[in-house]
Amino acid sequence: MTDFSPSSTPPASVQTSLLTLSDRTKKRNANERRFKAYGIAAISVGLLMLLVLVVTIFGRGTGAFQQTFVTLDVALLESKLDKTGARNIEDIKRVSTFGYAPLVKGAMSAAIEEHGVSTSLKSKQLAGLLSKSAVAQLRAYVLANPQQIGETVEFRFLAQSRVDGYLKGRVSRDSIENDKNISVAQLDVVDALVAAGVIEKSFNLDFILGGDASDQRPEAAGMGVSMLGSFFMMLVVLALALPIGVAASIYLEEFAPKNWITDIIEVNIANLAAVPSIVYGILGLAVFINYMHLPMSAPLVGGLVLTLMTLPTIIISTRAALKAVPPSIRDAALGVGASKMQSVFHHVLPLAAPGILTGTIIGLAQALGETAPLLLIGMVGFIASNAPETLGEGLLSPNSAMPAQIYEWAKRADPAFYERAWGGIIILLLFLVTMNTVAVVLRRRFERRW
Amino acid sequence: MSFVKLTASALTIAAATATAATARDQVQVAGSSTVLPYASIVAEAFGENFDFPTPVVESGGSSAGLKRFCEGVGENTIDIANASRRIKEKEIKACAEAGVTDIIEVRIGYDGIVFASDINGNAFEFTPTDWFLALSDEIMVDGKMVANPNKTWADVNPAFPAQPIQAFIPGTKHGTREVFEDKVILAGCEATGAFEHILAGATGDSAKAQKKAAEKACISLRTDGVSVDIDGDYTETLARIESNANGIGVFGLAFYENNTDKLQVATMSGVVPTTESIATGEYPVSRPLFFYVKKAHIGVIPGLKEYAEFFVADEVAGPDGPLSEYGLVADPELSQTQEAVADEATMGGNS
Numbered sequence: 001m002t003d004f005s006p007s008s009t010p011p012a013s014v015q016t017s018l019l020t021l022s023d024r025t026k027k028r029n030a031n032e033r034r035f036k037a038y039g040i041a042a043i044s045v046g047l048l049m050l051l052v053l054v055v056t057i058f059g060r061g062t063g064a065f066q067q068t069f070v071t072l073d074v075a076l077l078e079s080k081l082d083k084t085g086a087r088n089i090e091d092i093k094r095v096s097t098f099g100y101a102p103l104v105k106g107a108m109s110a111a112i113e114e115h116g117v118s119t120s121l122k123s124k125q126l127a128g129l130l131s132k133s134a135v136a137q138l139r140a141y142v143l144a145n146p147q148q149i150g151e152t153v154e155f156r157f158l159a160q161s162r163v164d165g166y167l168k169g170r171v172s173r174d175s176i177e178n179d180k181n182i183s184v185a186q187l188d189v190v191d192a193l194v195a196a197g198v199i200e201k202s203f204n205l206d207f208i209l210g211g212d213a214s215d216q217r218p219e220a221a222g223m224g225v226s227m228l229g230s231f232f233m234m235l236v237v238l239a240l241a242l243p244i245g246v247a248a249s250i251y252l253e254e255f256a257p258k259n260w261i262t263d264i265i266e267v268n269i270a271n272l273a274a275v276p277s278i279v280y281g282i283l284g285l286a287v288f289i290n291y292m293h294l295p296m297s298a299p300l301v302g303g304l305v306l307t308l309m310t311l312p313t314i315i316i317s318t319r320a321a322l323k324a325v326p327p328s329i330r331d332a333a334l335g336v337g338a339s340k341m342q343s344v345f346h347h348v349l350p351l352a353a354p355g356i357l358t359g360t361i362i363g364l365a366q367a368l369g370e371t372a373p374l375l376l377i378g379m380v381g382f383i384a385s386n387a388p389e390t391l392g393e394g395l396l397s398p399n400s401a402m403p404a405q406i407y408e409w410a411k412r413a414d415p416a417f418y419e420r421a422w423g424g425i426i427i428l429l430l431f432l433v434t435m436n437t438v439a440v441v442l443r444r445r446f447e448r449r450w
Numbered sequence: 451m452s453f454v455k456l457t458a459s460a461l462t463i464a465a466a467t468a469t470a471a472t473a474r475d476q477v478q479v480a481g482s483s484t485v486l487p488y489a490s491i492v493a494e495a496f497g498e499n500f501d502f503p504t505p506v507v508e509s510g511g512s513s514a515g516l517k518r519f520c521e522g523v524g525e526n527t528i529d530i531a532n533a534s535r536r537i538k539e540k541e542i543k544a545c546a547e548a549g550v551t552d553i554i555e556v557r558i559g560y561d562g563i564v565f566a567s568d569i570n571g572n573a574f575e576f577t578p579t580d581w582f583l584a585l586s587d588e589i590m591v592d593g594k595m596v597a598n599p600n601k602t603w604a605d606v607n608p609a610f611p612a613q614p615i616q617a618f619i620p621g622t623k624h625g626t627r628e629v630f631e632d633k634v635i636l637a638g639c640e641a642t643g644a645f646e647h648i649l650a651g652a653t654g655d656s657a658k659a660q661k662k663a664a665e666k667a668c669i670s671l672r673t674d675g676v677s678v679d680i681d682g683d684y685t686e687t688l689a690r691i692e693s694n695a696n697g698i699g700v701f702g703l704a705f706y707e708n709n710t711d712k713l714q715v716a717t718m719s720g721v722v723p724t725t726e727s728i729a730t731g732e733y734p735v736s737r738p739l740f741f742y743v744k745k746a747h748i749g750v751i752p753g754l755k756e757y758a759e760f761f762v763a764d765e766v767a768g769p770d771g772p773l774s775e776y777g778l779v780a781d782p783e784l785s786q787t788q789e790a791v792a793d794e795a796t797m798g799g800n801s
Binding site (some may be wrong): 033052096097098132136139140157162171175179180181213215216217289290293295296297378380381382383384385386398399410411412413414415 | 474476478479480483486487489490491493494495497499501504506507508509523524526528541576682683685704705707708709710714765772776777
């Protein structure tokens with residue numbers, strides 16, 4: 001409108017040349033340059049945000065992958081563990097984890113003596129340098145190897161979270177002034193034991209493979225079990241949402257008559273995709289737990305809820321993929337005598353498969369990062385289950401999910417859990433990035449353009 | 451074709467697992483976020499020492515937990531509700547209506563509520579009166595109730611620095627809020643004489659109703675943004691204080707003890723909160739912690755009674771146990787609680 005005004009007659013003596021730019025062209029070019037600059041600025045802001053996010057996450061989270069360990073020789077005293085000497089597993093089981101505390105204390109004192117560390121601390125405070133999980137580790141070992149009672153065995157225990165924080169620089173002598181969990185004298189012993197090589201910081205596989213731990217032992221908490229919870233949920237989502245979603249979209253796209261009923265269905269599918277995920281959680285609680293009596297906190301229920309949530313996404317992307325297959329393919333198939341079903345399953349579906357898979361993977365990635373619907377079906381909380389052994393157990397025994405675990409850690413009092421929450425985010429991000437990369441690669445590799 | 455097969459197999463798996471889902475074999479707990487750390491410590495040790503699976507402990511606040519507890523009897527309801535306050539008459543009634551009649555009340559110990567602020571900020575020595583004057587909706591000035599005019603702590607008490615009042619207190623779904631209202635605000639209300647003033651003007655059919663109305667008027671807090679309700683956990687309160695150095699937050703003692711590098715604790719009526727001063731009763735703002743067990747579930751859910759007994763065992767909840775190490779003030783009457791749990795004594799004494 002501004003560039004061209006029909007009312008004014010063109011000036012008679014305008015010299016135009018391709019080499020000299022008129023004012024109007026200059027203005028248009030300037031507009032274009034400015035728009036490009038805006039675009040670049042927008043992308044830079046986006047990238048900067050991403051950079052800040054990634055730097056923050058990795059800066060705070062990488063610490064969680066390392067943990068401080070204490071290597072000790074523990075004498076498995078028969079007098080404490082098996083008074084009868086009969087090595088009867090039932091008798092040995094009767095000694096609770098509290099009964100193992102003296103062994104840990106003894107081992108710690110022995111190590112102090114062996115390395116010539118002078119300290120006025122009592123054995124209880126020395127043993128306080130170790131994680132509370134040490135006794136549980138010891139008991140599990142003894143129950144698995146009762147024949148070794150009476151021997152001295154080398155163990156690698158986790159150090160208490162404050163000691164770990166001290167080696168990671170999170171805890172300093174100044175910051176523990178009012179802390180009753182650790183004292184400066186204990187840190188002196190830590191320094192001496194680090195010099196002696198008893199205490200060392202190394203990569204902690206248990207953070208990736210282990211289960212959750214209580215508030216008293218953040219050092220022992222891991223993502224592994226919740227990762228399995230997420231895995232089993234994704235299995236349910238994949239097994240239910242993919243076939244149902246694909247079948248629904250094939251019918252709607254290829255077979256259903258176009259009338260007001262299918263229009264309503266279409267609008268509603270789009271609506272469902274926009275429903276807040278917590279609504280699906282409420283629905284899951286009402287239908288799957290209260291009405292169908294499925295177990296609480298089970299990944300099966302979580303998977304069912306996430307299936308409901310993912311279905312619209314999969315249906316929409318599948319329909320888009322089916323629509324992208326040109327009608328000439330269908331016509332050709334029908335022309336050589338294929339039935340409608342044959343044309344769909346032999347020709348259209350294989351050509352749409354990359355698009356369907358991409359949509360499914362993106363839907364799964366979305367479901368993987370979802371916490372809100374799990375809140376109401378009991379999957380957010382302290383769920384320190386052991387790794388499930390069978391498929392049925394994995395689906396039914398209580399478990400958490402990765403994002404729920406992160407949320408749970410971020411709520412806890414000990415700052416060590418905060419570090420683990422960030423570490424958990426790194427693991428979750430790696431999963432999401434991998435899934436999305438697979439989706440992009442699949443699309444690039446197999447998608448056909450007409 | 452593969453999709454057809456996949457669908458068929460998926461449906462069979464779902465059907466098979468659904469039919470297998472008959473019995474729940476883990477104890478299911480929900481409720482107070484204050485009790486959650488203790489419950490998780492016990493649950494973890496329980497899973498390690500017994501052949502039962504580790505109980506599942508969810509949080510969400512005392513009221514939310516008790517509400518779920520009172521939903522009914524059956525495997526799809528929780529077995530235990532953690533609470534940082536005693537169950538209310540109203541809740542017992544709601545429970546009974548849903549068929550939850552025999553409830554075992556278990557007191558696990560005491561917990562202190564502390565007032566803490568940024569470690570680099572000013573130190574405070576509070577009394578309940580200070581808090582009432584700082585946060586109440588209306589305070590008494592010259593014998594009349596007026597809208598709270600106090601803006602800084604110096605307005606409240608000349609001994610305090612002129613720091614703007616900014617308090618982060620637990621939201622109403624937390625049991626901690628009730629203790630804060632009862633032991634701090636109401637105490638301050640009575641100490642300033644405002645309570646009597648309100649009581650004199652209170653309307654009600656009976657003396658009891660008047661007293662209730664006066665108490666309610668006392669604990670109504672100002673809504674001009676000076677006092678902020680925190681519905682989340684203490685970590686949220688801590689985050690608010692970290693971003694606002696003037697803020698003073700309400701925490702559980704155990705939470706403060708885990709974050710002594712970021713928080714400094716204020717004294718209340720001249721007493722520093724520690725497990726010792728709470729145990730002796732010197733520190734005034736403390737409350738008992740409970741959990742409630744559905745008797746109908748004992749014998750149905752494996753490990754339920756064992757879990758309850760283990761929770762209050764001397765080696766767990768006693769003065770040298772892991773709970774008191776974490777910050778719980780051990781109950782001097784623990785042995786009675788142990789007996790009551792062993793006998794499955796229900797509330798109302800009809801055991």
